[in-house]
Amino acid sequence: MKTVYVKSLYRDTESYAGKSVTVAGWVRNIRVSKNFGFIELYDGSFFKSVQVVFGEELDNFKDIAKLNISSSLYVEGKLELTPGAKQPFEIKTEKIVIEGLSSPDYPLQKKRHTLEYLRTIAHLRPRSNTFSAVFRVRSLAAFAIHKFFNERGFVYVHTPLITGSDAEGAGEMFRVTTLDLDNLPRTQDGKIDTKEDFFGKETNLTVSGQLEAETFALAFRDVYTFGPTFRAENSNTARHAAEFWMIEPEIAFADLEDNMALAEDMMKYVISYVLENAPEEMAFFNQFIDNTLLERLDNIVSSDFGRVTYTEAVDLLKKSGKEFEYPVEWGIDLQTEHERYLTEQIFKKPVFVINYPKEIKAFYMRLNDDNKTVAAMDLLVPGVGEIIGGSQREERYEVLEKKMEELGFNKEDYWWYMELRKYGGTKHAGYGLGFERMIMYLTGIGNIRDVIPFPRTVGSAEF
């Protein structure tokens, strides 16, 4: 049956006015009087439902009157404008075909449910207002990211998920294996014989695609990844998931300034795209989830992001007179309380903090001339704190080699990474944006479990 999407009816109402249309969708709500009734019909293409008016002249009026919420229907009728009414138009029904019935124990009734409860029915929650909005915004934000990088000629690279190496020499990892745990193969000296495993060695799920992305940046100049990453950290917080998606651009012939400019442009682009393409959803979040949301996002789009060195930031925090739970001293890793104070109270806008002490940052970050700091950058935003972490990469073979020796790395594991510095290495830089953090930021949703379709967290891998 040829159907029209509810989104088209809303976006192009004039051209459908007075015409006959067929809509397919699910009953969001139904009210029936003696000889007529109203259905709010939702088809998933748009945040709003369409109002369907039907009367007893329909053959199956009695069946329709008994429908439970979430039943699925085809509705044929005339679209009539209803100026002055709550809805801009309604469908005067000529025919209703019942496609699928719903049971009266349907768990998503009209009453409000807690987000915690809705997590237990993750297969149904995208039918609720909140989650239909969250997951449409997630989809649009993902597209905005691809569009942004595509317009700039970036090459999208799929870095591997199963890896034999540990990208940062840190981060707890999940082991991937086909060994029979009940019958582990052993070497002569009694150790597990990883040569017998699928890949002939121990493998894990990646924590970052950065190192592999660097190889592509030194071939294509501008590249990005956008894929799943994993952390086997036992942190049961509202901000940690074991499986999440990350965006990692990597740019060659570029320094920390170029990196910041890219991150700032990307953030503004994605936010603008979502505001423009999901106005109904964003208004909903502003009304029901966080009523400072739109103001905050508008502020980001229109302000120039601040820039401050770590050393200056530490001075500002110390001079602020604010008592922090975790005292501020040069050399500490900034905590969320410090980050939020900087961006919310001092700068009142997004701010890049750059040039962190080398001891608290990763081995691949470029050593500054002061020999004390590295060319790192964290982007802090109001309401969240750190949303992006990045750096200029160490492109000098000897400097990188020395650093790896200091940290006790097995250099042989990184032979290919080192070779990038041997065969026409260039200054280059990149950053990582946690996609779920971005969605939390865009929606005001406070728990990462509520921005992932089927979240994986410690103790939970349902559906």
Place this chain on the structure above:
Amino acid sequence: MKTVYVKSLYRDTESYAGKSVTVAGWVRNIRVSKNFGFIELYDGSFFKSVQVVFGEELDNFKDIAKLNISSSLYVEGKLELTPGAKQPFEIKTEKIVIEGLSSPDYPLQKKRHTLEYLRTIAHLRPRSNTFSAVFRVRSLAAFAIHKFFNERGFVYVHTPLITGSDAEGAGEMFRVTTLDLDNLPRTQDGKIDTKEDFFGKETNLTVSGQLEAETFALAFRDVYTFGPTFRAENSNTARHAAEFWMIEPEIAFADLEDNMALAEDMMKYVISYVLENAPEEMAFFNQFIDNTLLERLDNIVSSDFGRVTYTEAVDLLKKSGKEFEYPVEWGIDLQTEHERYLTEQIFKKPVFVINYPKEIKAFYMRLNDDNKTVAAMDLLVPGVGEIIGGSQREERYEVLEKKMEELGFNKEDYWWYMELRKYGGTKHAGYGLGFERMIMYLTGIGNIRDVIPFPRTVGSAEF
């Protein structure tokens, strides 16, 4: 330093003609005479290099003359049109800054290397002509897929990679664990205590996001996934990888006809997009990899795909008189030889084969009224065979339940999947496209290891 991309110079030559430009890139080739020289400078933004002419008036002429292939440079000079020459323009150099030297043992010298050898230097191979073309096409095809679905209002859903269930009741899986294999926790009766594992139970890497995508289709109507999937199959062939990307659209209020129409539109859209946006790369493949490529792709874009039932297809194959290695009988799973004969010899274009015997297809495919076949569809294309597999899904609770009982499924594991049939289920359909198969098809490249940046296959997880 503000630089211009080589792609811009080629696409917008007129506006740069006679002007001073700065280009950053790597030396692809260098030839030096006594007092002048030529460099082919490649910056990764475009398939072609730009010709750089430099003379002894440069301060660092001697240093430049000694440069090895793959050294990185900034080149400043005037862009001069060279009508009639091999290159449409060249840069008359005013200044060259050496950014990074390359070692004389650089593995990618001018001579041709085998694809097998290049796999061992996967960190450098994107700098070669073949792989720069492959991975740019891969990137463009990925964008085309997102663009296609976005234009049609589809919601992009990230289905989980770590899963507690097995999507098809088939397909060998990788186990994901944080248990210490040297010290496995045991229950009282000596079994491995999976409750102690990270997620509190046994988990694996997914083989398909379809079942989860169905939950979203019954909320948003039209959705798709595009993400990594895994197979722990011990098949060391040119067409199998342990980790690959898959596209899985799922559409509600839709039957097998709608599904075929979507697949046909998508294939044509992606092929057209790549032909339009990577003409240099596609011409390269046609010249060096497969000289029937462009003809074949043009044929796909312009022909209406054929449709044939499995039963008719079997008859056609039997009547063809062709001797197949694997004899054709109603009930067999079609082999690649049969598929290719159908699409290449009989139809001479892409063809959908539909309504397969229920015994050889997955449990979730919709049973046809003949009680013998299911509403499955495979798309066969010349040169490859099957590239898409899909079906209308069984939306009838009782029929699905009976099927699962017949197959001995544990229905409790599928409670949420069954509930989709209880609360307003609708006819719906979907398919899977293996992204790497699509890239092989688009490029003519014969081995899946050569269309994945860092392939994972049995015995191999390098880089």
